[in-house]
Amino acid sequence: xxxxxxxxxxxxxxxxxxxxxxxxxxxxxxxxxxxxxxxxxxxxxxxxxxxxxxxxxxxxxxxxxxxxxxxxxxxxxxxxxxxxxxxxxxxxxxxxxxxxxxxxxxxxxxxxxxxxxxxxxxxxxxxxxxxxxxxxxxxxxxxxxxxxxxxxxxxxxxxxxxxxxxxxxxxxxxxxxxxxxxxxxxxxxxxxxxxxxxxxxxxxxxxxxxxxxxxxxxxxxxxxxxxxxxxxxxxxxxxxxxxxxxxxxxxxxxxxxxxxxxxxxxxxxxxxxxxxxxxxxxxxxxxxxxxxxxxxxxxxxxxxxx
Amino acid sequence: xxxxxxxxxxxxxxxxxxxxxxxxxxxxxxxxxxxxxxxxxxxxxxxxxxxxxxxxxxxxxxxxxxxxxxxxxxxxxxxxxxxxxxxxxxxxxxxxxxxxxxxxxxxxxxxxxxxxxxxxxxxxxxxxxxxxxxxxxxxxxxxxxxxxxxxxxxxxxxxxxxxxxxxxxxxxxxxxxxxxxxxxxxxxxxxxxxxxxxxxxxxxxxxxxxxxxxxxxxxxxxxxxxxxxxxxxxxxxxxxxxxxxxxxxxxxxxxxxxxxxxxxxxxxxxxxxxxxxxxxxxxxxxxxxxxxxxxxxxxxxxxxxx
Numbered sequence: 001x002x003x004x005x006x007x008x009x010x011x012x013x014x015x016x017x018x019x020x021x022x023x024x025x026x027x028x029x030x031x032x033x034x035x036x037x038x039x040x041x042x043x044x045x046x047x048x049x050x051x052x053x054x055x056x057x058x059x060x061x062x063x064x065x066x067x068x069x070x071x072x073x074x075x076x077x078x079x080x081x082x083x084x085x086x087x088x089x090x091x092x093x094x095x096x097x098x099x100x101x102x103x104x105x106x107x108x109x110x111x112x113x114x115x116x117x118x119x120x121x122x123x124x125x126x127x128x129x130x131x132x133x134x135x136x137x138x139x140x141x142x143x144x145x146x147x148x149x150x151x152x153x154x155x156x157x158x159x160x161x162x163x164x165x166x167x168x169x170x171x172x173x174x175x176x177x178x179x180x181x182x183x184x185x186x187x188x189x190x191x192x193x194x195x196x197x198x199x200x201x202x203x204x205x206x207x208x209x210x211x212x213x214x215x216x217x218x219x220x221x222x223x224x225x226x227x228x229x230x231x232x233x234x235x236x237x238x239x240x241x242x243x244x245x246x247x248x249x250x251x252x253x254x255x256x257x258x259x260x261x262x263x264x265x266x267x268x269x270x271x272x273x274x275x276x277x278x279x280x281x282x283x284x285x286x287x288x289x290x291x292x293x294x295x296x297x298x299x300x301x302x303x304x305x306x
Numbered sequence: 307x308x309x310x311x312x313x314x315x316x317x318x319x320x321x322x323x324x325x326x327x328x329x330x331x332x333x334x335x336x337x338x339x340x341x342x343x344x345x346x347x348x349x350x351x352x353x354x355x356x357x358x359x360x361x362x363x364x365x366x367x368x369x370x371x372x373x374x375x376x377x378x379x380x381x382x383x384x385x386x387x388x389x390x391x392x393x394x395x396x397x398x399x400x401x402x403x404x405x406x407x408x409x410x411x412x413x414x415x416x417x418x419x420x421x422x423x424x425x426x427x428x429x430x431x432x433x434x435x436x437x438x439x440x441x442x443x444x445x446x447x448x449x450x451x452x453x454x455x456x457x458x459x460x461x462x463x464x465x466x467x468x469x470x471x472x473x474x475x476x477x478x479x480x481x482x483x484x485x486x487x488x489x490x491x492x493x494x495x496x497x498x499x500x501x502x503x504x505x506x507x508x509x510x511x512x513x514x515x516x517x518x519x520x521x522x523x524x525x526x527x528x529x530x531x532x533x534x535x536x537x538x539x540x541x542x543x544x545x546x547x548x549x550x551x552x553x554x555x556x557x558x559x560x561x562x563x564x565x566x567x568x569x570x571x572x573x574x575x576x577x578x579x580x581x582x583x584x585x586x587x588x589x590x591x592x593x594x595x596x597x598x599x600x601x602x603x604x605x606x607x608x609x610x611x612x
Contacts, residue, residue: 087488182393185531206512216603218526225491257606288611297522300563305594
């Protein structure tokens with residue numbers, strides 16, 4: 001029985017960083033998300049792939065209680081993305097996007113997924129995100145991601161779906177673009193006026209800021225010596241974040257903060273190798289160890305005042 | 307008896323931000339530093355001003371145990387800086403720099419300052435920074451700041467003075483420029499090979515990363531709703547940081563981390579008004595309150611593992 005549902009993309013990515021180059025490696029928001037979340041929750045994926053997709057290559061997910069029957073194999077080629085990073089790995093330059101099967105994607109949630117208490121709507125057309133919410137039959141915690149393309153091209157559909165979700169997880173540049181506020185705190189407040197009660201702002205190598213009605217929370221990113229490939233770090237963060245929430249089964253302020261830390265831990269692994277490779281070979285014990293190391297980097301004891 | 311010595315600049319700044327514009331307000335690295343540090347330590351300033359400088363305007367510092375007899379009043383006009391910020395307040399555009407009396411500045415440390423255990427060499431010519439170290443007669447914790455101008459124009463003098471100090475406090479772009487390493491962790495290690503045992507990397511609105519031989523430490527910046535004027539935030543950070551160290555009188559790893567948090571708290575006030583205004587009118591109790599609020603933003607309890 002799955003407790004976490006993700007609707008998003010599965011892709012073949014071609015990536016160039018200062019450290020190397022790969023072609024047609026597994027990627028896409030739903031896959032990065034699931035790869036991370038599967039350490040904590042029973043995940044169901046809704047996504048589309050083309051006839052060219054090698055399903056055996058994601059067989060390893062079944063060993064982690066991932067249900068892939070929501071992946072529909074459609075006529076055409078799998079979605080492809082090609083991008084390049086310079087030394088400043090915060091910004092990808094998109095070289096090519098081939099939508100392929102994505103163009104006709106109309107997500108259908110299998111009945112057995114409708115009982116999930118946690119739903120992640122990864123970055124796809126906001127109209128399709130609303131279409132997923134339409135299919136839900138019981139209350140669930142729905143978390144939304146998006147990207148600049150939809151902000152610029154489907155703004156009103158995006159605002160409509162934002163009104164229907166519980167949390168928004170976006171990059172700081174996306175929050176600024178949606179709200180026209182430079183201040184993240186002010187921007188988060190504007191989004192909360194629309195409905196969501198919690199805004200999680202991803203700041204790449206600088207970590208995460210969370211704003212809710214009563215609280216602000218800051219988590220830096222784990223300080224790695226080398227970042228190899230940041231592709232999918234945001235979705236991996238979301239996977240750790242929501243996997244943790246689904247596992248605990250609650251969304252208290254404390255749980256949300258802990259989930260953000262877990263998301264940050266998972267993202268720190270993702271960037272250590274191309275595509276999904278690092279988290280594919282990750283062991284649960286490594287998560288525990290990195291969390292300990294991370295926590296050590298954040299500890300400073302108590303300041304004495306006169 | 308002073309326990310903290312700063313050598314740097316006193317300036318008249320003209321600043322334009324999206325929120326307003328001021329002319330010839332008090333500024334400069336030594337003044338921002340002292341303004342913050344004076345809440346914690348007995349500070350002595352070594353700096354130069356011109357005949358046009360209104361000493362009465364910094365009279366308020368005397369009430370905070372600041373010794374200003376190290377300020378020499380020299381023939382000519384006071385150093386002036388003119389800058390503008392856009393909505394991205396991380397980057398100032400320098401419109402004009404008038405060195406004036408700074409051009410002939412040859413810092414002379416008064417004998418009574420030579421007993422200080424903590425010395426901050428704010429951003430001035432690295433040859434002058436070395437000249438200050440030459441005057442010291444007993445071991446002290448010496449902390450160095452610099453800027454891109456010296457990295458580009460006096461690189462070998464800068465490396466020579468880095469070899470002679472205990473800690474380096476720089477912006478992330480400066481660390482990258484000095485070390486030619488994009489990774490801050492790698493860059494910090496390169497600096498430590500030269501001599502300093504602790505590198506404090508300022509990342510503006512994203513906070514601070516500290517690296518020492520055995521530890522990494524991360525402190526986000528306090529999440530303000532509005533940033534009004536970031537001029538002097540780095541020196542204010544350094545003032546809170548070193549004021550705290552000088553007050554505690556030790557440089558253990560824990561003290562350094564707490565001092566970084568205190569520096570971040572002080573910097574969060576500095577950006578709330580133009581120039582030194584906010585910290586000039588700051589009350590000690592506000593520091594305590596902001597620290598509490600800051601600490602709340604960083605707390606996330608303990609993650610449960612299976």
